[in-house]
Amino acid sequence: MVSTGSSPAPPFGTASPVTDEIATFALADLSRDPGWRQPVIVEQELLILTTRGHGDAELDFHLLPCRPGTLLRVRPGQVLRCVGPQFDATVVSWEPEALRGFDIDADAPVTWRQLAGEDEDAVITEVSQLAVDCQRHPDSRTARALLRHQLAVLLLRLALASADRSEPRPEEETFHRFCREVEHGYPRTRRVEDYALGLRCSVRTLTRACLAVTGRSAKQIIDERVALQAGRLLAATDQPIAEIGRQLGFTEPTNFGRFFTREVGVSPGAFRAARLQPAAGRVVRPRPPAEPTGANGGRFRPGALGEPANGGHSGRPGSPAGPARGTGRA
CATH class of the missing domain: 1.10.10.60 (Homeodomain-like)
Structure with missing residues (x-):
């Protein structure tokens, strides 16, 4: 759990001795600018779980409200900026290789979801344990296997919660x-x-x-x-x-x-x-x-400043969807 502001963060989730194949870290670590004046291009698969406070995340020009229990699914290539009041969040990142061998659709979780009840309790528990284990265990084959299975369980739980049980046309x-x-x-x-x-x-x-x-x-x-x-x-x-x-x-x-x-x-x-x-x-x-x-x-429309843009086509609906020079990247 980490903060976009100056309040102290709990000791876990700020660094990971285990390989960056799977990691947890501070939301503020995604941007070199504490004020997030410029969006960043995300380079890894991310889950962002808001744990305290309120604020906004602007994802691909959609302004999404965040409060405790808000879960964002961010994909590589999307642009992200966190604005507004201070809020705390845990970020989980992973490389696609981490899920090799698992029958998981990593795109199943929708872009924005407000968790509640048993779903919220289960996801918070799994994200917290993943953050603790990223910090506690040195890089080893066993530690990597543990983190991969924990990530797989988390994504499977989110996929079940987001599942559309109707047959696709x-x-x-x-x-x-x-x-x-x-x-x-x-x-x-x-x-x-x-x-x-x-x-x-x-x-x-x-x-x-x-x-x-x-x-x-x-x-x-x-x-x-x-x-x-x-x-x-x-x-x-x-x-x-x-x-x-x-x-x-x-x-x-x-x-x-x-x-x-x-x-x-x-x-x-x-x-x-x-x-x-x-x-x-x-x-x-x-x-x-x-x-x-x-x-x-x-249709992709930028909207008025501070208003949610009508973002363009993304690979999956569900939101309320070579290195560049001088780029802000996460």
Whole structure:
């Protein structure tokens, strides 16, 4: 349990003698800036459990309220900033190799969840024990096995709590396959035809699946993912705007500027300037775990400063979803 402010933290969870394959540490350790003036790009799989106090976590431009029992699932590549009043949290991080050999869907836990009752008690107990064991045991084969099994139990418990017991429709399966392909391919191509070829289906099939699940076309899904990545890099790095555009496949800065303005509603420069202003501390209620056809069709919009942005496409709905130069990374 660790603090974003100056209050003392309990002795466990601040360092780990065991290999960083699995670790627990301070929430404040995710940012070099105690004030979190700039978001950081997360580089590991994370669970963040709020244990005391109240505050906000801005994850991929969604402002999520945090209080005791709030659990955040943060994925590599997302941008995170913690704002508002002081609150304490335990962070669990792991590398994908830690779950090798376990039949676990690490993406099952939703992005934001307010735990309560027996679920909260069980998760707090397991996270606390994991933090204690990270601190107590020197690196060894036995210690690594213990931590891997503890992490597996924690993720399985969260997966059970988040499980959707209904059978997925064929359109949903096609849509999620498409999302996985987009996640790997968006820096290289924004053509629906390329993804259809890789998935061995027609453009019409992809578009029909996307419309059925999200109300948006396949091309919109791709463009929203590109715009989300652009927003991440603009907010959390000091890379020149033209360089960000080149990374995302735009040979001309003007083309990138027009694309971003069309998708987000403001220019890349204006978006970056707004994100560097001090963040508002007002708690904003997030949307509940949403169907993919959520408000505004899930389009990525930055929103007013301090308001929850309507974040872009992510691989999994559920939120109220080469090293860069000068980047803030966790």
